[in-house]
Amino acid sequence: MSTRRVVVHPDSESLRAGIAARMATTFMDVLAEQAVAHVVLTGGRNGIGGLAALSEQPLLRAVDFSRIHIWWGDERYLPTDDPDRNDTQSRDAMQGRITVPPTHLHPMPTSGNGLSAARASGRYAEELAMWAAPGQDLPAFDLVLLGVGADGHVASLFPFHPAVSTDGPLVVAVEGSPKPPPVRLSLSPAAICSASQVWLLASGVEKADAVRAAWIGEPDLEACPASVIRGRDLTLLLTDRAAASALARPF
16 A cells, blocks of 8 residues: 655755655665665656755765666757756756666657657657566656645646646647747646655645645645645655745644
C-alpha cells in the first residue's frame, strides 16, 4: 500500500536543502539494493534549486552517479541548450560536480530537428522503452520529482488541457500550453505514477490553494492534475510553511 507523507520546512531555502539531502540519502539507499537507479527530474525553482543544493551536499561523494539514469518529467520544446529548457537548467545546476555518464542522461527531444511535437513525444517513448525490462514500456522509475504549479499542474499537465488523460500515450505532446512556451513534452499521469516514489515540491503562499487541492481535495485529473499523482510506494509532499498554510492540519 502506498504511503503519503507531508514534510514542511520553515522556508524555501531550507526546503531546497532538505530536497538535496533527501535525494542523496535516497540514491544511496536505492543503489544499496540494486545495480542502477532511474530518476526523473523536474524544472522550476525548487526542482532546479534542490539540484543545485545537491551539488553542494557533503554526502555527494557517497553517491555513485555512474549508476544513475536521469530522465525529465517534462520539457519545453525548444532548441538544444536553450536556457529555458529544463535539461539546460539542470546541467547548469549540477555545476560539473554531479557527473553522470553521457549515455545515462536522457533529455527530451529538442525543436529544430524536423519533428513535430507529437513525433518527438513518440521518440522519447521509444527511448524509455529501450531501458525498460522485457515486456515493459517504461524503466522502473525509483524517484520522480514534480513541482506543483499555482493552478495545480505538474510536469506540463495543465488543468483542463486536452493532453491530460489517463488513456493516452506515456509521453504526450502539449500544444497550446497556458504557460509559455506554448509547445511542450510531458510524461503522462500513468508514466509518473509508475514510479516507486513521487515527490511533490511547492513553496510560497501563492501555491497554498493548489497544495490543499492536491493533497486533501478529491482527486480530479482535469481540475487539478496534481491531485491524482501517487507513487507506488511513497508520495511525499515537500513544502515550506507558506505553501502548507491552507492544509487543515497544523504543522
